[in-house]
Amino acid sequence: MRSLIMFLWKQRFFLVFLILEIISILLIVSNNSYQRSKFISASNGFTGNILSFYDNYISYFNLKEVNNQLVEENVRLRNELKSSYLKLDSTTGEVFDSIYFQHYKYISGKVISNSFQKRNNYLILSKGRKQGVYNEMGVLSQNGILGIVNSVSDNFCSVISMLHSKTAVDAKVVRSGYTGTITWDGKNYRIGQLENIPSHVEVHVGDSVITSGNSSIFPEGILLGKVLTAKKQSGKGFYDIQILFYVDYNKTENAYLIYNLMKKEEDKIMEGVENEQ
Amino acid sequence: MNNEIIKNIVRFILLLIAQIFVFNKINLGGYFNPYVYLMFIVLLPFETPRWLLLLSSFSLGFLVDIFTGSLGMNAATATFVAFLRPSISSLLLPKRDKDSGILPGINFMGLPTFTLYTALIVFIHHFLLFFLESFRLSELGNIIFRVILSSFLTTLLIVILEMIFTSTKKR
Structure with a gap:
């Protein structure tokens, strides 16, 4: 017993190090879960x-x-205000609030x-x-x-x-209506990646990308960015699309x-x- | 010695504030993230008790983490370089120098040795930190690129700061 304590005392530098590292790793792991800890x-x-x-x-x-x-x-x-539109057809139906x-x-x-x-x-x-x-x-x-x-x-x-790295937003290309997922590869903060658009769809440079409204988080039709480059990946059924975010995350x-x-x-x-x- | 303790506490606080409000905001193409708070670990006296070295590095990293939202990452990496620091300094300095109350710095170590000593600590820290942050082997190329750029910038900033402060001391 005594020699064990002596041994631990000799190794105390390493022990403190070990304890602190374990605390940090626990913090990293708990922080990585989607909901952060109460503390x-x-x-x-x-x-x-x-x-x-x-x-x-x-x-x-x-x-x-x-x-x-x-x-x-x-x-x-x-x-987009109602007052800035000119009513051309007097027979158009009115919008009732009970519908919307x-x-x-x-x-x-x-x-x-x-x-x-x-x-x-x-x-x-x-x-x-x-x-x-x-x-x-x-x-x-x-x-x-x-x-x-x-x-x-x-x-x-x-x-x-x-x-x-964990963010993935459902999006669609306006022209074709096909939906995919926007992620970020960590390289350039102005450029994101649109995945899962099948390669038989036509995608043009400059196409607008909007939210698809498939989740309960974002409503449909929020402008996200435009297609910067669209490459067909050989051997895979999907495009490799780079999009330019309209948001400047620096400002x-x-x-x-x-x-x-x-x-x-x-x-x-x-x-x-x-x-x- | 008392004087030295107060100096280090002040340095701890100033570097923490500078890291949060100045260096975390630096933007050069999104590739440079200098972590100048490491200067505290670099400049702690050689005769600091090792447990204090670990504990103070851990708490500095932890505080930086709280303000950046990357909980645990800086704490883990700062503790790791603090653990390695005695080995790094004994690698670069003859043993008798360390025992005679010498402080890390340009004055005592000379510019080349101090730069190398800082660069080693900074590089190990940045490599671990950026790797922990993305945790993907597929991004290794990108990580190494960012590690090299950021380590260079951090080392440069620490050496410049050290030069400024030692030159004012001489006057």
């Missing part, structure tokens, strides 16, 4: 406050550009921390549980998808960026969180489907 979610409040303090100062430098982006968005939205049931509503948020140069990137937004944010909410910017919420504290939430200031009003209903259905499998 980190709580500490988000602390780090979130520090980061938003910093962002308060830094955001002034980008005001001009953010304003321009918002003006552009306002113009686009104004164009609101499916999504949006919560605006501010990006207080953002990374784009790592293999797995995260954003932190200054909206949390108190403002109605929940896990697995979709997050948009003015011109595309930012990511998916993965942990929420009272006033902040962290978002798995589109630039993450993200404002975000919109998508609140799905029918999420409970959709989840219930999905649960039923999964139980049968």
Whole structure:
């Protein structure tokens, strides 16, 4: 017994090292699961406050550009207003609200921390549980998808960026209507990969890519990017498509969180489907 | 000695702040991620107790992790290079130098040895970190490319910072 203790004492440097490494690896593993641990979610409040303090100062430098982006968005939205359309045919039927049931509503948020140069990137937004944010909410910017919420504290939430090895967003090519999955290979933060488009479909450079609406996270028709190159892979039935994101992940200031009003209903259905499998 | 402890604590805090608010934001084509906080591990005195070396490196890595959202990755890699540091320094320095209260730095080690010593620690750290981050062999080429670029930048920044601080000390 005594010699065992002596041995352990001699090796204490290695033992401390081993213990610390085991702690870190446990942290990595628990962080890799889709939902993050309670502990980190709580500490988000602390780090979130520090980061938003910093962002308060830094955001002034980008005001001009953010304003321009918002003006552009306002113009686009104004164009879609009913009042900017001229009624040509007086016999068109009216739209009743009982037919159109609101499916999504949006919560605006501010990006207080953002990374784009790592293999797995995260954003932190200054909206949390108190403002109605929940896990697995979709997050948009003015011109595309930012990511998916993965942990929420009272006033902040962290978002798995589109630039993450685990992110996969259902998308479709507008021209042909074929659906695939957008992922990111970690090389260039402006360029993503569209997979699973069969090679018999015609895909042209410059084709727009939008969300397909196959998941309950993102509504259909959000513009994601355009096709940069499309190569047929020899021996495989699928294209190798590179797409240019419309979002510049280096310049993200404002975000919109998508609140799905029918999420409970959709989840219930999905649960039923999964139980049968 | 007391003075040295305070200096290291201040360095710990300053490097943490600089890493989070300055170096994490550096953007050069998305390929360069300097991790200058390693300077703390590089500059800890040689006679630091080994458990303290490990524990302080671990906590610095852990704090950096909390702010970057890459939980555990910097903690694991910083602890690993802290574990290797005694072997690296005994590889590069004659034994009697280390025992006589010498501090790591350009003043005592000379520019070439200090650069090599820093580069070794930085390269091992970056290689492990980027590999842990993507965890795919298929991306090995891309990882090595990024490791080389980022290690170069981190080493350069650490050596420049060290030069600035030693030159002000002499005056």
